[in-house]
Amino acid sequence: MIAAPADRLDFHDIQGLVLNGYGHLDHSRFLFFKIVDARAAKRWLTVIASQVSSAKRRRREDELPGSQTNIAFTRSGMEKLGVPPDTIAAFPREFQMGMAAPERSRKLGDLGPSSPEVWQFGGPNTPTIDLLIMLYGRDEAVLDQSANREFDVSRASNGLEEVFRQTSIRHGSNEPFGFRDGISQPAIEGAGQKILPGQSIIKAGEFLLGYVDEYGEVVPVPNVSRELDPDRILAVDSSQPTRGSFGHDGSFVVFRKLAQDVVGFRSFLDRATRNADGTNNPARAKLLSAKMIGRWPSGTPLTLNSENDDPELGRNKYRNNDFGFAATDHDGFACPVGSHIRRANPRDALAFPAEPKRSLTIANRHRIIRRGRPYHEVSAATGEVVEQGLLFVAINATLHRQFEFIQQSWLNNTKFNGLYDERDPLSSANPGDGMMTIQAKPVRERLHGLPRFVTVRGGAYFFLPAIRALKFLAQTR
C-alpha cells in the first residue's frame, strides 16, 4: 500500500457504468456468455472494445447516447482469454472463488431457497459464465440493434455461447415492493458529479482500482509483465515499473437476481396490522412497511417525517437524503435500528464508535454504488406477472470490504448495532419466525413471524476492466 494523492480520473478509460447509472435509458438487457472458442472471442473483442461505453463526460442531456454497453468478466473468462496465472492470483480471493462458492454463500446468506445449487445461472448446476454484456437502451429496438449489429453477440463465429439472458424495463422509480429506489448513492471524489445535500463524497479508490481509498491508501492492482503487452496498451504500474497495470481504472461488479415476493410482503403486512375485529388497517400496514424499510413509499425518510408520507419530500433529491440518525433519531424511535436503510448504511449511528463523525467515516468505508434494475417476468399464457424483483448490480473496488461486508455484517447480522436476534426484515433469509424490534417510547414493540421476502435466483462476481485492459485482453496470446 502506498499513500498517494488523489488522482485525476481517466474518464476515457473507465467503463461508463461506474460513473453513470444510465438513468435516461429505461430498457436494459443482461447477456451472460460462455466462451467456447477463445481465439474467436478475442477477435470479436478486438472489434467491439472501442465501442464499449466509457465514462467520458458529456455536458448536456441531449448529448447522451441512446444506448450504452458495458462488459465484465469472471475469473474463468479472463483465464480463457489468456490472462496469466500470476495476474489472476493477484485478484482478491472472493473474486477468484466466485459468488457461488460455499464460503461466499455462507457470508452472503445464500442458503436454502437462495443457495447456488438452485440458481437459474451462476451456480454449480448451471453452465459456466465467462462474461457479461450489459446493454442499456431507450427501447427494445435500440437494444436489438446494439446486441445484433454493433456487438454482434449472437453470431456463432464470435466464439460465445449465450447461457442466460435477463431483460428489464423500468417503469418509474419504484422497486417492486412499491418504494422509491436508488436514492442514497455515494458521490465519487474527482468524478465531477453534482453533490446533493446529505450525499457522502467517497474516495475514488473505493470504486476504482489504482486510486486512493477511504483509508488513504492505494491497494496494489493486478498487473502483467510488459512482455505480454508489446504494444504498450496498458499504463505502467507505478509500484512495479516493469509491469503493466491490468487492473487500473477497473472495478468489480456484483450481479444478483433477487426475486421479491410482493404478494407475500403485502399479505404479511395485512396480517400483522389487522384491527381487533379482524378487519384490515391499511394505514397501519403502510406505517409498518415504512418501519421495516426506513422510508415511506415516496422515499421520505422516517427520520425526517415519522408520522406521514410526504411525496413532495420523497421525490425532492435535495431533501430526501439529507439526514443522519445520530442527532435526532439515535435510539431509532423514528427509523428503527434494524430497518433496511439503517442496516444498509448506518451513516453516523454505529454502536461504536459512538461519536457521529467517526461513525460516518467508518460507515463510508463500506459503501457501494448501486446500478440495479427491476425485472418482471410475465406468463406467456396468461399475461400475468409470475415473478418480479430486482437485478441487483453493485460497483465496488473491494468485494469483501464493501458488498460482502454490508451483506454479512450489517444486513444479515443478527447482532447488528447491539440488536439481539434479528436480520434485515426485507432482504434477509428470515425463516418464517424472523423478528424485528421497533424501538418506541416507553418500551419497544417486537414484530414476530417474519418470513423470507427475497430469494436469490442467480448471480456472479465480475471484473469490469478499463477500456485499455479490454484492448489488452483482445490481443493476449
Add this chain to the structure above:
Amino acid sequence: MAQSTITIVTRVNPNHLDALDRLLSGIGHDVEKNEYVRFAEIASLHMAGIVIAAQDPRFPPILIFESNFDGTADEYLHALVGHGRGGIDAIYSKCEGYPAESARTDATIIAYLREHSLPAAAFFVGLPGQTVASIRNAIAVREEINCFLDAESAKNSIRGLSAFAIRDLIVAHLERDSPVRPEIPPITFSSYRRIAQRNTIVAWLVGLLVGVILSPLLVIWILAVRYLEVREQKEKRQPDPPVDERTYAMEDLFIQNHLATIGIVKDNPIRRFTIRTAVAAVGIMFQRILLRGGFGGVFTLHFAHVVWLDEGRRILLLTGYDGSALEYIGNFTDTAGFYLNGAYGNVRNYPPCKWLIGPGAASANGFANWSRQHMQYTPVFYSAYPNETVLNLMNDLDIRDHLAAAKSEHEVERILKLL
C-alpha cells in the same frame, strides 16, 4: 470474582499430528456434547480454544489450549480433568512428555498441564468481574422480561402505560411469577467503570511523573526505534508461513469466534525490549486501569491475552470475539490500531509503523493480510454463552442491575430502551 486465564502449550509428536487434528476436529464439531471434554459441565469456564500451530516449518508443531474462567488456575485444572479426563488423555497422549499410561493419575496430569502452562504477558477481559453464573443470570433475566412484554403486548395490557408503570409490572413479574430472579452481584459491571475512572486519573499522574524522570532515556529509545523503522523498510521482506485454508472456514461460523495469531519478533534487542515493554504497558492498561470493557473503543472482544513463545522469539495472541473476522480485524484498523502498533510494530512483516503509532494496523489491506497470514487453526472453540455479543451482555447486565433500582423517569426510560 476476577476472571483468569491459562494457556497450555505443548509440542505435538509429529507422528501423531494428523490423528490429533482429526480428534480435535471431531471435538470441535460438537463442542457442547462431545464425549471427550465436557466443557459445558465446567461451571466456571467462560471460553476455551484449542489451536494447532503447525503451519510454519521453521518451528515444531505445537498445541495451544487456552481457557478463560472464574477463580484460580488450580480449581479450573481440577474441574477440567474431572470433566474431561478421557479427552485430556486422548489429546495429550499425542503430545511430547505426557505421563505414560501407567503413571497417569489426576495429580500427574494436572502437574503436566501446569508445567506446560505459560503466563499471560497481557490479559484483557471484556466484562471485568462478571462470573459465568452472573452473565447467564443477566441473559435469562432479559429474555424473561422480553417474553413477559411480548405476552402483555399481545393482550394489549401495557398500551398507554408510563415507563414507571411498565417497569413496576416487570419488577413485580420478576419477583412473583418468573422462573428467573435477578441475582445482582455486590460489585456490578457499572461500578467497574467508576473504578476505571479513578484508576485512569492515578495512572496519568504516575505516568507523567515517570515520563519526566525517564524522559532522556525515552527520547533515545524512541529515536532508536524510528531509526530501525526507516532502516527495516529497505530490507527484504522475510517469507511468511503458508496460510492454513481451514482458518477461512472457521473464522465466522458463529456469533462468537476465535482468533489466534503467532508473529515472529524482529531479531534486534531494541525491538525485543520494545515489544515486551509495549505488551506489558497494554496489559497494565487493560488489566488494572481501564476496567470498563471495550479494548480501545472495540466492543467485540470477550477475552484476549498475549503469551510469549520460544523465550520471547514469537508472540501468540489468543482472542474470543464477536462477528466476522473481517469486521473484527477492521475494528482495529478503524478504532484501536494504536494499541496494537506499539507491540506489533516490532513483529516481522507487520505493516510498517511510524514512531510505533501509525499506520500499522491502520493500514486496512496490509493489516488484514498480515492477520490472515499469521492466523492459526482453531478446531475447538467453546463459549458458555455463545449467542451473546459483548454489547448484548453489557446491556443485559445494565438491565438486570439497574431496572428495579432506577429512581428517575429518565433512568427508567434509558433502561427500557435497552430491551
